Amino acid sequence: MSSAPLLEVRGLNAWYGESHVLHGVDLDIREGETVTLLGRNGAGKTTTLRAIMGILRRREGVIRLRGQDLLRLPLHKVAQAGIGYVPEERGIFASLNVSENLMLPPTVSEGGMSVEEIYNLFPNLHERRSSQGTKLSGGEQQMLAIARVLRTGARIILLDEPTEGLAPVIVQRIGDVLVALKKRGMTILLVEQNFRFAKKVADRFYLMEDGRMVNSFPGHELDARMDELHEVLGV
């Protein structure tokens, strides 16, 4: 594991208006790795993803994808550099049907999944491809939000709380999908509150508190650190 990181974040500070929300965040993800950000609500996990994507514009520090500086790029160039974003609110468009939602993000590089592969992975979406995007169930919308970025050829996907508010059977299904993506060599940065879900897929964890990275450890240490985590996360 000596290779240079695919995504490298150094000393990242970010602001919402006047309020300073990220304080020198460091983060590395190597090619093919799945890394999970843990932390309480308001710890800065979603903000970290939004700052990496460039949706949050007021940032300082270093964000590099395969050595390319993302901080200077306009928002639409960040996706083109090879990042797929699955927002917490899922962002399914009501005025587009399922198929149009799926086809919306432009291809950013070769090697994305074909539409057939995606429909094989998510048969429900194929059945409902002509339905209005927001008429889908919460679980189907989450699958559509994930499926949407798999088509584009993005090398790394940022997944914000994909299991939030979903039934256990759907959570299971999304877990299977992430495992399948890992097998294909996809790099994943996951924000997740659900330990059992995260444990199944994560190679490494980062722990955030008050806009700072306070700890990081490999996935197999999760069980041993449960007491510590309960204290920090207050769960």
Added chain:
Amino acid sequence: MSTIFGIPTPALFGQVLIGLINGSFYAMLSLGLAVIFGLLRVINFAHGAQYMLGAFAAYLLLNYLGIGYWPALILAPLIVGAIAVVIERTMLSRLYGVDPLYGLLLTFGLALILEGAFRHWFGAAGQPYAAPPQLTGAVNLGFMFMPIYRGWVVIASLVICLGTWLLIEKTRLGAYLRAATENATLVQAFGVNVPLLLTLTYGLGAALAALAGVLAAPIYQVSPLMGTNLIIIVFAVVVVGGMGSILGAIVTGYVLGILEGLTKVFYPEASSIVIFVIMAIVLLVRPAGLFGREE
């Protein structure tokens, strides 16, 4: 002579046709306004001036360069669309994210400057612009005589409205536009160049107004104030249809045009206010407009 409700049929159909012609212009203009408002959240007060510019572009192309009606149908929208692209890049784009009132004030100011400049150069009186020879004359429809040019305008406007609707509802570009209308930041985060999409949308809206202006030139005279007179009604159409609703703008444009024509037959005194009365009623009953979504 046959009558309907005591009105001679030729008079009735004559007014319906005039209503349909006016409705064609209401539909084309409110369509552009709706597209621009939907994505840019800008109330484009320069829309009437852009319509006037389209008519003047056709007039100037003919009188200074000898370029006739058919090429002008393509060239005038391109010229006015290009001007609009420059306006959006240099001025309007600076106002996104601030109170929408600024966009309204900017475009209103631009309209005043454009109309003032053209009045200075050409006077307030209209300039004639002849219909192309292929479209002069009239046909007997059995129940009335219809000037061929007017029939052409109705058909052309239907094709333009249908084409724009298909572009927005059925193409990839249209999907970007609809999605960006809902959540522009996310669409841009997916890698779509949204600033460019905004620029093109403003250019397209202005080009539609200019195309309507060229179609209008042989019917109404080419005058600096032709847009001012029309735009107030068009705003009422957009409000009735529902701000930002494409289909609402088209359907409401034709329907209100015809209703206005019928009012001229049955109760002429009310014909100039009927659209505004309908607007007031719609605002009371359905504030989001007939086809609008509550936000």
